[in-house]
Amino acid sequence: MTAYAKLRARFERIAIINEASAMLGWDASAMMPPGGGAARGDQLAVLAGLAHGLLTEDAAAEELAAARAGDDAWSQANLQLMRHAHLRATSLPADLVEAQSRANSACEKIWRRARQESDFKSVLPYLDNVVKLTREAASCLAPRLGLSAYDALMDGYQRGVGAVDVAPVFAAYEKFLRENLAEIEARQASKPPPLRPAGPFPADVQEALCRKFSALVGLDYNHARLDRSAHPFCGGTPTDVRITTRYDEADFTGALLGVLHETGHAMYERHLPAPWARQPVGEAAGMAIHESQSLIIEMQACRRDSFLRFLAPELRAAFGGDPAFAPENLGLLWRRVKRGFIRVDADEVTYPAHVILRFRLEQALISGDLALADLPGAWNEALFGLLGITPGNDAEGCLQDIHWYDGAFGYFPSYTLGAMAAAQLMQAARAEEPGIDAGLERGDLGVLGGWLDRKIHKRASLRGFNELLREATGEALSVAPFEAHLRGRYLG
Template sequence: MSAFDDLMAHERQTQALSQVAGRLGWDQETVMPRGAGAQRAEEMAAVAAILHERRTSPAVGDWLAAIDDAALDAVGQAQMRHIRRDYARATRLPAALAAEIARTRSLAHQRWAEARGAEDVAHFLPMLERMIELKRQEGAALADGGDPYDALLQDYEPGATAAGLEAMFGALRPRLVALRAACLEKPAPEALSGDYDESAQMRLSRVLAKTFGYDMARGRVDKAVHPFSSGSGDDVRITTRTNPADPFNCFYSTIHEVGHAAYEQGIDPAYGLTPLGQGVSMGVHESQSRIYENQLGRSRAFTGWLYERMREAFGDLGLAGPDAFYAAVNALKPGYIRTEADEVQYNLHVLLRFDLERDLIAGKLEAADLEEAWNARFEADFGYAVDKPSNGCLQDVHWSEGLFGYFPTYTLGNVYAGCLMQALRAAVPDWEAQLAEGDLSGVTGWLRENVQRHGGLYEPREVITRACGQEPSEGPLLEYLEAKFGALYGV
């Protein structure tokens, strides 16, 4: 067993260094001085090079050859499954390409932020072109003759294929379009009005984070342009954003990121700094953030509790009462921004990005033509034109970071969340009464026990299947959406 012990010691150091790399990214998004960008790019490239060297070390290959997986227990076998898969992928990727992707990611992120602020797509295009070319190279290297996009997808959802996702998304699209059309024909519910102090928003967002089980002793809440969660184990940080005219943006961004963070904090501590010590996939990760944000956070039970907390923080909200507040929280309305979209329209935003990024990686679409393609697809899907780049192809950070293959996991996470909520309702029959009192411990405890604690022990679909007692499908999500919004809008 010494080979296994030596391999796991090596892996723990590699995982620790990976956490350091993540902290550099968190710092860049939150508090890094504006003038430090070029140096940070070199720092991140250097760490990426060291990580790639460790992940492709001949010693790892020797240890893997010496280990008999059948002699290990279930946890050891799961560790080996991840390490063998990661080693096979890492050894296909040239070290120089890995370092160049890391360097370009840092520079492209800064260029994206500048372009977004200036509404100037052309300013971003050179870096986007470079990132697409690098990711095409990476996909080709990893695919080993297969589909490059499928190869990139494995970084986010092991076992998934673009063809399988396309079939699932094809089943979602017509019912979502029909539900959206039916709801938007009805009168819009009453909306919040006025200004909401941003410091008060941040105070209440921290209350919400704790209410949903976020351990502030092992985390923190900061502000960023694009909310995100970072880290695992005993250092899991989240960010949110504020808008004086839209406090829901802050509160539901916070709850969403707490879902991610709670997953990382809820993993069995024995798996810390090993391949099992982090979320098994972005689809499963997104199932946690979306069920926290939507099925729980936007439920009638919880919004009644939140209504009172907001009145305490801000005074009169200009709404008739808890029912009007619930309708305002869940209002369908035209909009451009994926992260601000309601539950019915959100997945249509994701499907747009999924199709465009597949074409970018396949060479069917070039960066120079992206804005035109985005705007045409958006108008076809949503019925109105994009008004400015920050509401169009510059709104998301993902492509500047090289995260091709990430977007479809958002909708996959919604599908998983629909399945989990169906199971949760049966397992915690008084969940609504608990949420009405601001007590999330029952529902988050069920998720921790059935999903979060396992970390990477099982494959992604197996995690959901074990929790729900059946294979995941789009049916429960569609039934939930049609029931909820059918009742809200009388359709």
């Protein structure tokens, strides 16, 4: 058995352990009774430790030193990704990883109450510890990866893209917003306000509709489940993908569009190349690309006029003949732009502002340019600069998101990189496949899905972020298609 073959077996074993963790993580959010939490934490920690052990034990380093992959690009990329994973895992001392895990858990727990009570001061010492340890981790990773400290953190979520790539597209988008947001709002104000469909919308009818539409996008329920959880997500494994949502009987929008979003994620996992399953090169290319796959379904395809014309009679059949179900009204309703304080409630035009704010502040926190005690003020100032609004309290400001309080720094850019990539991919797909819009008119996402399958899903991690985009669309990440999309939709 060659060293590379041994590595393949090793990474397969690691992937299988991670599959078990993924299923247990899904269960914890979708099924587990509260009393199971403590034991589940132990189970996930032991499995993480076992996977980490397989990745970092001496034999792995020996195999990596001796390994020669085949001549094909897939094997070579696979070996390179193995080295990368090994490098990341061995760069962090075990006691630092443990300290981070404890600090993140402790901070996240305090944050839940701090957010409720809008009390930033109460969580400040915990967040301070999280940031301190995150900086320490970043400074361990950075020299080994040849990246800046912040980029070393970003690399953990989306390989192959760093602050130097992100900053200019974000700056360009800030300019776009400054030049266009008022006009978008003015145009919207000149139209009649959208009608809101009158509920209630029974949860089981919503669920049946969500199931039908996710299947329409292509999700095969022989390899998938749809369940309920407090926060919608896509989990599980490529052959057994688990999506969740929650049902508000007063408004079905969140569940339906949320399921379409998660279905986009699910299709990516389902379509990853089976011959490379459980190998690093066979995994999804990163969080930003993943987000592009959910947003191209939810935002690019399903909120498009053509699809809304297909959707309207389906809604009438499910919920009765409310005039709010007219396709034009659905467009007004589901493409409404409104500056607000909360990222997760934001429309696609203002959402990037929330991300830009976080991207800038987290860089400053990691570099030390921003003291934590100054975060609330810096947040409010930055939001005012971007959107001209100021939150009434920190719960609507720097306490709103779990990410930092759980130790996730460098993740936020993925949301907007994903939105931009989705627009870029949709533009390229429509240019290459003229049948896409006609398909959407009749609820057929097959042509778009096939294009994504070939250009993104089946490429898995063969290429880095920008190279993947370049091969799919002819260019690296660009803000232009996203802006063109918004101009077409909101200023056309």
